[in-house]
Amino acid sequence: MAEPARIAVLRFENVTVSFDGDVALRDISFAAYEGESRIILGAAGSGKTVLLKTAMGLTKPESGKVFVFGQDISAMPEKRLFDIRGKIGMLFQESALFDSLNIAENVAYPLLNQPSIRCPKAEVLPRVKRTLEFVELGGTLEKFPSELSGGMRRRAAIARAVVTEPPLQMYDSPTAGLDPITAHTIIALLIKERDVSQATTLLVTHRFQDGNLMANFRYNSEQGVLEPARNGAKQKSSTTFMVMKEGRLIFENDQDSIEASKDPYIGKFVKQRV
Amino acid sequence: MVASECGERTYLLDLLKEPVLAAQEFFLLAGKALKNIFRRPHYGDDIALQMDAIGVGSLPIVVMIGFFSGAVMALQMSRALSQYGQVGKTGTLVSLTLVRELGPVLTSIMVAGRNSTGMASELGSMKVTEQIDAMRALGTDPIQKLVTPRLIATCVMLPLLTIIADFVGMVGGFIIAKFVLSIESRQYWTSVWRALEWNDVTQGLFKPLVFAVVVSLMGCFYGLRTTGGTQGVGRSTTQAMVMATVLIFVLDLLITQVFVSQGGA
Secondary structure: OOOOOOOOOEEEEEEEEEEOOEEEEEEEEEEEOOOOEEEEEEOOOOOHHHHHHHHHOOOOOOEEEEEEOOEEOOOOOHHHHHHHHOOEEEEEOOEOOOOOOOHHHHHHHHHHHOOOOOOOHHHHHHHHHHHHHHOOOHHHOOOOHHHOOHHHHHHHHHHHHHOOOOOEEEEEOOOOOOOHHHHHHHHHHHHHHHHHHOOEEEEEEOOHHHHHHHHHEEEEOOOOEEEEOOOOOOOOOOEEEEEEEOOEEEEEEOHHHHHHOOOHHHHHHHOOOO | OHHHHHHHHHHHHHHHHHHHHHHHHHHHHHHHHHHHOOOOOOOHHHHHHHHHHHHHHHHHHHHHHHHHHHHHHHHHHHHHHHOOOOHHHHHHHHHHHHHHHHHHHHHHHHHHHHHHHHHHHHHHHHHHOOHHHHHHHOOOOHHHHHHHHHHHHHHHHHHHHHHHHHHHHHHHHHHHHHHOOOOOHHHHHHHHHHHOOHHHHHHHHHHHHHHHHHHHHHHHHHHHOOOOHHHHHHHHHHHHHHHHHHHHHHHHHHHHHHHHHOOOO
16 A cells, blocks of 8 residues: 655745845755754855745745645735644744733733634633743743843743644744853753654754754653653654755755765854754 | 946836835735724724824823914914904914814824834834734734724824814914903904814814824834834834825825815815
């Protein structure tokens, strides 16, 4: 009996995006499948953020097609995109928490406003509390974003991105500008979220060590700790590394291949590892 | 020679592209914002919040401007009228100038200075910190959530503020008429009341309604197209104020022409 064809959670087909004539993404094609993790590396301005925004339908491609959960969103009207976006959680580069709302209201926002979620009002606060506990921010419900540190704001934004338990999660530079300890805490949270929800994860970063952690560690839900996924514990999800350069996707393969790459541009990222 | 002409033409076309594109984007935003008035969801809390910020927040400055412009008008008009021995008609001129012109225009400019800039800087800050994108990502139409409540609130509050400014201006004129020009109270208020016709009242209320659309949409439009960080927010704020003020005067001329041609004295 033939194995059923896998449907990609996210698929780019020859996608080109440009702004006022400046090409940000050039002929990008790839597919991410259920439960897969993709680490997107690249220098500043290489098109990583535009790629995530295009996957979310926030930026329209000039040519090519973007399929999310099998639906072509390239030319989809904004109103219809809201239903698709209900299945995607996104952490923005600058956290993008709403200044005028407190942390509880920020995290509750997708539950109350996503048309496809329709969370009963009585369930909103318990879910918000549970998610904030998950990111270890249980005591910040009444605080405003301006009262939190950079790392705490990033964690609150992660809580907002995952509160609806979306099957596709995208994180834009979650460790940028953070100290190594906080950065490690954030990546540990993302691994925990990925392994608890079994979601497809796209992680944009310029630090190879973030990808290294994502690829080689898994969350042990019984003991509540991270443990190495290789050398013993079987890794349930696969991790693919992608490297962007000047809007082009120049590399797409696993960790062993990226580490073996002789390309000097790719080598710069791999050599950073701690 | 031919290449140089072609280059100049391309340069001129490029110069025109930006304003034409901006105008197109503005009308698209205006269309969506107006259409959203009749579409769900309606953000009642946001409308009430904006009404408070625009209406109650602008009240002190509108009262001040209204009072002093009425008083100044009374002084200036009495000087001109005294040449014809018609100082007693001061109330008539104060009333007409306030209701037809000064009330709507000055109030709108004050609200533009206070709220158009506020909207541009608030929405601009949200744009550069990706909060607008986050809003879209979290299932909310930013035009429905941010622009339409500001448009509705300004359209409700600006005509009300204009009525208050007109009345306070008349009171300012009255104080000058009574204590400086020694005009009887009854004579002043009778001339104020009798001077006004439906045409005056209609244009006095129609103008702030049109200006409200301009003030709110200019603030939101420049806010939502902000680029370039905090410097960009400052630039959007200035552009919103300048464009709103210029458009208020341009539209004032057009609306006045329409009402004058319809037989107003």
